[in-house]
Amino acid sequence: MNHLIESLRRIVGPANVLTEGDLSAWENDWRKRERGKSLAVIRPGATKEVADVVRACAAAGVSIVPQGGNTGLVAGSTPDASGTQVVLSLQRMNAVRAIDAANLTITVEAGCVLQTLQEAAERAGFLFPLSLAAEGSCTIGGNLGTNAGGTQVVRYGNTRELCLGLEVVTAQGEVWEGLSGLRKDNTGYDLRDLFIGSEGTLGVITAATMKLYPLPSARLTAWAAVPSLDAAVTLLGLAHRHLGAGLTGFEVMGQFALSLVACHFPQQRVPLFQDVPYCVLLENSDHESQAHARAQFERLLETALESGCVSDAVVAENLTQAHQLWHIRESIPLAQAEEGLNIKHDISIPVSRIPEFVRVTDALLAREIAGVRLVNFGHLGDGNLHYNVQAPEGGDASVFLREQEARINTLVFDSVQAFGGSISAEHGVGSLKVDKLEHHKSPVALAMMRAVKRALDPQNLMNPGRVLRM
Template sequence: MTALIDQLRTIVGDAHVLTEGDLTAWEQDWRKRVRGKALAVVRPGDTAQVAAVVKACAAAGTAIVAQGGNTGLAVGSTPDASGTQIVLSLQRMNAIRTIDAANLTVTVEAGCILQTLQEQAEKAGFLFPLSLAAEGSCTIGGNLATNAGGTQVVRYGNTRDLCLGLEVVTPQGEIWEGTSGLRKDNTGYDLRDLLIGSEGTLGIITAATMKLYPMPVAQLTAWAALPSLDHAVTLLGLAHKHLGAGLTGFEVMGQFALSLVGKHMPQLRVPFLGDAAAPYCALLEISDNESEDHARARFEALLETAFEDGCVTDAVVAENLTQAHQLWHIRESIPLAQAEEGLNIKHDISIGVSRIPAFVAETDALLQREIPGVRLVNFGHLGDGNLHYNVQAPAEGDAKAFLRDEEERVNTLVYDAVEKFGGSFSAEHGVGELKVHKLEKHKSPVALGMMRAIKRGLDPQNIMNPGRVLRA
């Protein structure tokens, strides 16, 4: 292995091959669930160096784990414990190469922090709409590798939908230069979408051409009290009809999730907190290309119809940007409030929007029957059918023991219910190492067979993030 390390030092420079000292930042996953051990952390400075590193590792038969901001939630970007894997960090490749205003595109290197990309796009007068909790640390390369979702998917889609082309280093260390800014290109198989979401197992994304959008003139946010989850689905349909593409956010939150925010962050002042007539609340966002007055008028027309239909019992519209941020902040504080409350089991599931009320009713009842005292934290991106259906330990008793004894059973109950309702056990977080066995259990054997054939075809040595997504 010393020979390989020497080779890597020659390729990227001594300063960028880390083998000693505290490598926690690269070896420990974001949620601190698994700690690995790297043979070395290698930080190439350009695409040619990435290709050379991969070539050297391929020749040595050494596995490579690509890493961006290392903020993933499924343990996909840290090395295993063997001490034989290279972590290839893209952090130094963080340039925004070009912004093409007339083409509405930006070409950016994989290691660029999402927030930097948002800010640079805004400086150029455009919106880059991908937005998620980790945006201050995650990288666009990681967003692409995991097909990240976030809060604007109802209008702009997942990361996949924002990408027009990729630059990729293959498992053989060759460079596929595909950073096209083309909106139509039907010349062969869709390698771009195959690489997106493949979590570093089919190649390494080094750069991408992403879509930009005109910056909306106005954005408004409303918070609505809802008599039930069924009414949330009705309200979503009304919002689509009235606002069309103006609807850029639609989040739903159950009262128990909100009560945790109220309890642990009382300064946040949650609207309709504890309102018995409103077991759910929704956060709606509208973006408008005309004016704030116009946005407000459209919002009010929507809410008026919703009141008449009985699917909203009360609502507030943010008076200004500060209030809008406060409402979003409440929604985004749920995970932290959950953590303050204690240990809990997280899920990131999706179900067809129309089936969500039945799924929640049935699964809530099932869990409460099977595990008395369990507390259900329900919130998520209803506009995309994506729920973070989380399970908090009972208020009384030992939460640690609960997790140790019940996590697997809770997961099985939830994921089996998800499968029954035709849903997905991983809506936006991916598979990584954490959900490999879930994939084997819940994915169709035919699909799994196709995935394995593709993996074998593109990475016959199995050196790209082995054991993640698929086991050998």
């Protein structure tokens, strides 16, 4: 191993091979679910260095854990506890390489922080629409590796849909020059989408060409009280029809989730629609004007009020109010944490089946686990719920988790599967859900995934044990 470390020092420079001191920022996952130990943390500064690192590790039979901002929620980018894995941090490769305004594209290195990318786009007069809670520290490489979702998916899709081309270092340490600003390219298999969402198990994404959009002239936010989840689904259909592609956000929040925000962050002033089980946050982006956006929004909400799928609603009067409303939505996970340890499920279900899924699964959990409290919120426009489980009031949450987590996961995931859903909507598999995937994914799909993994990483050195056990 000393020989390998020496080689790595030559490739990236001694200062960029970290083997001593506190490496917990790279070795522990963001949720502190896993504490790892690395052989070394390597911080290459260029694609060629990444390729050289991969070749050196492959020659030594040492496995590599690619890492961006280390903000993932499924322990997919941190080393295991063996002390034999190398963490390959892309953080130094953070350049915005080029913006092509007429082509509506931006080319960035993998370590570019999402917010930096958003700001570079905005300075050039464009929107880069990917937006999620960790945007101040997650990197575009990590977003691509996990096919991150977020709050604008209802209009712009996941990270996958925003990417036109990739530069990748393969498991053999070769550079695939797949950067491309083309919106149409039918020359063979879609390698780009194979790497996107593969969580570093097939190779290392080093750069990407991403789509840009014109900046909308106005973005308006509304908050609507809905009498049921069925009503929320009806409202979603009306919003699609009235706003078309203007509908850029559609978030649902259960009343208990909101009550946690009101309780732990009283300064946030949650709108007083406490007599309804759910509220919905809607965003309307408009290419014409603020006035037009408001008129469209008001027409939608009038129709919704008349039809009964909305019982009350407010449209934010200005940007500050809009931010306040979004901030309430984004504070739910923090309020949950304040309330105590909890069990998170990032699931998706066909939109049409969500109300029944929630009825059935709420009842099932209430029956099986006394006093359980459900924090249900998420991106209803994409069929994506964060269906989280809080320990009974006053109980010891860590005892509850120890005793009930496995059972609750099984109950929830079995129900998800019965409703045609996915046990990981936007967070990925990492190491936390590897065993669950084995259980819930079809054997035919798993066999094809293993065949692809063996084909592209025959030594099983790229982030082994994540996504798939080989």
